[in-house]
Amino acid sequence: MNSKRLGVALLASAITLSGCASTPEPVIGAAASQARTDLGQVNYSQSRATTYMLRPSDKISVNVFREPELSIENVRLGVDGEVSLPMLGSIPAAGMTTKQLEQDVSRRLLAAGLRTPMVSVNIAEYASHLVTVEGAVEDPGVYAFQPGARLSSAIALADGPTNVAKRQQVAVFRESPQGIMIAKFDYQQVSQGTMLDPVLQPGDRVVMGTDGLSVFYQNLLQALPAFGIFGVAAINNSNN
Known part of the structure; x- marks a missing residue:
């Protein structure tokens, strides 16, 4: 297979794989409210505080x-x-x-x-309310949020997951008296309502995982123009 055909074949494969990701169907009814202990979600809650206590920097x-x-x-x-x-x-x-x-x-x-x-x-x-969102999101950064905002809100503030995001692997780092604790969430399940969408706390750090295979194909797509140029050059050289 020449380089031009290889580029076309790889492009078709990449498009096919990219089309596999879609927004999951929501599950009608009450959203999940129970924390998953096996995923480290013990100190995460669905409930918003009814009163607000002032914090440093407010x-x-x-x-x-x-x-x-x-x-x-x-x-x-x-x-x-x-x-x-x-x-x-x-x-x-x-x-x-x-x-x-x-x-x-x-x-x-x-x-x-x-x-x-x-x-x-x-x-x-509410200047104390800052969340860091990084990893495979469109616009990583530090964002201000209103009390009561949820994990899904933090990801939305960063313009959502990229096309190479591993949505099943969202880590949330949170300070506790025992040190930094890490919990794992599945963004697809959160979007469906089948997993807890926890209320954020000031200082939370949210990291969206990356699908290594998707990264490979994205890099490949970026290199496709080079494949095309190489193919044209090879044809021109063979005609000379």
């Missing part, structure tokens, strides 16, 4: 009614979990809800001599 706005000089916009919690406020200096904030922080700031202002302080705290940016 940005908040603190408004003291009729006291603009004591109010502040878009102030960031430090890595130590403290926030710096007018008149009060640095105070602990991480681990509190906005309601708890309102009460704490009101108490501190009252102790500092302000009569009947009325305080409201709002979250300006």
Whole structure:
């Protein structure tokens, strides 16, 4: 077989293989909610938190009614979990809800001599909520996400799997008191609703696996123009 025919044959094979990947049919009914212990999913959950505890790097706005000089916009919690406020200096904030922080700031202002302080705290940016998505995704990177977002959301933020992705092999790395823990998920099953689609935690790292065979054929496709040029050159040389 000459090089030109070889290129055509390899192209046909690559197209055939690439056509094998398709979006799985969803399974109608309730989605899977149980973690798979054999895949390390014990500390992963389907449930969204009903309350939000402030975390280091989050940005908040603190408004003291009729006291603009004591109010502040878009102030960031430090890595130590403290926030710096007018008149009060640095105070602990991480681990509190906005309601708890309102009460704490009101108490501190009252102790500092302000009569009947009325305080409201709002979250300006969930800046602590970052997820790293890498591996065989279209646009790897570090992405901000909203509390309650799921693993499928992280993959969507990275524009989804590439055509060489091994969708059955998605690793999620998560910090725990015992160190970095790794769980495995099958993106096809998650898409069907037959495997848990866990809620993300700040600092999660998601790695989409790569199908080595598909990578081979993708590299081959990229080299096909070279096969074509070689074939034309061989024909021209044989005619001379």
